[in-house]
Amino acid sequence: MRIVHHLAGAAALAALIGAAGVSAEDPVITGKKDLICASQDIMACIDGAVCMQGKPSTFDMPTFMFIDIKTKVIRGVDEDGSTVTSPIKTHEVTEQSAIMQGYENHRGWTLAIDKMAGSFTLSSTGPDVNFMLMGACTQL
Amino acid sequence: MSLKKTLLTYSIAVLTAAPAVFLAMPARADNAGAFIGGVVAARIGSNMRARTQAEQQQAYYAQQQAAQPVQQAAPAQKTTQQKLDELDKLAAGGYITPDEYKAKKQQILNSM
Numbered sequence: 001m002r003i004v005h006h007l008a009g010a011a012a013l014a015a016l017i018g019a020a021g022v023s024a025e026d027p028v029i030t031g032k033k034d035l036i037c038a039s040q041d042i043m044a045c046i047d048g049a050v051c052m053q054g055k056p057s058t059f060d061m062p063t064f065m066f067i068d069i070k071t072k073v074i075r076g077v078d079e080d081g082s083t084v085t086s087p088i089k090t091h092e093v094t095e096q097s098a099i100m101q102g103y104e105n106h107r108g109w110t111l112a113i114d115k116m117a118g119s120f121t122l123s124s125t126g127p128d129v130n131f132m133l134m135g136a137c138t139q140l
Numbered sequence: 141m142s143l144k145k146t147l148l149t150y151s152i153a154v155l156t157a158a159p160a161v162f163l164a165m166p167a168r169a170d171n172a173g174a175f176i177g178g179v180v181a182a183r184i185g186s187n188m189r190a191r192t193q194a195e196q197q198q199a200y201y202a203q204q205q206a207a208q209p210v211q212q213a214a215p216a217q218k219t220t221q222q223k224l225d226e227l228d229k230l231a232a233g234g235y236i237t238p239d240e241y242k243a244k245k246q247q248i249l250n251s252m
Binding site for chain 2: 109
């Protein structure tokens with residue numbers, strides 16, 4: 001848990017340094033290199049009636065996700081240390097964003113990353129729970 | 141200058157440590173569990189259900205507690221005067237005999 005906190009702090013600082021180190025024209029994210037993303041806020045609605053907002057820790061879910069562009073997979077580490085993955089079905093890079101989509105377990109998701117700022121939103125739709133993650137990514 | 145150095149150290153740390161954690165995973169984890177549609181969705185769903193149930197329970201208990209004073213508000217005890225008045229009315233209406241009236245009146249007076 002301490003490592004995660006250190007990584008979160010370090011990632012934020014790295015993002016700041018990275019942002020300062022590149023010129024205004026250079027995108028932080030090219031969409032062609034692997035990424036590490038940290039979720040900061042979550043908004044979720046269940047059964048179309050109740051909505052809640054919180055941090056990843058509020059929902060006991062992993063903060064970090066690693067986007068492997070080459071193998072087209074999003075990876076995370078569960079609390080027991082096991083690797084969990086989501087295959088990326090489509091990956092498009094527009095002028096402004098890197099957009100990825102996928103589905104699994106009767107649920108679809110779309111991830112859009114701002115190329116200049118590195119900020120992202122991920123929305124996932126399923127028959128019972130819909131949620132949106134918001135955070136920031138940095139290129140590895 | 142030292143702040144810049146510290147920030148640079150942190151930057152190096154995250155760019156070396158964090159990828160190492162993830163790159164240690166198998167490149168193709170075909171047998172791995174589902175992430176977004178699995179772990180994340182399940183955690184969010186189960187947490188929300190648990191919270192919703194807890195909130196509903198809390199609301200139920202709050203409702204029960206709010207209802208309790210109403211249930212406990214039993215009719216106020218009648219005064220001796222009221223009891224005697226009622227007894228008079230019963231006697232006047234012929235519902236009780238003079239003996240019963242006397243006995244009951246004595247009982248009410250004794251209970252003072």
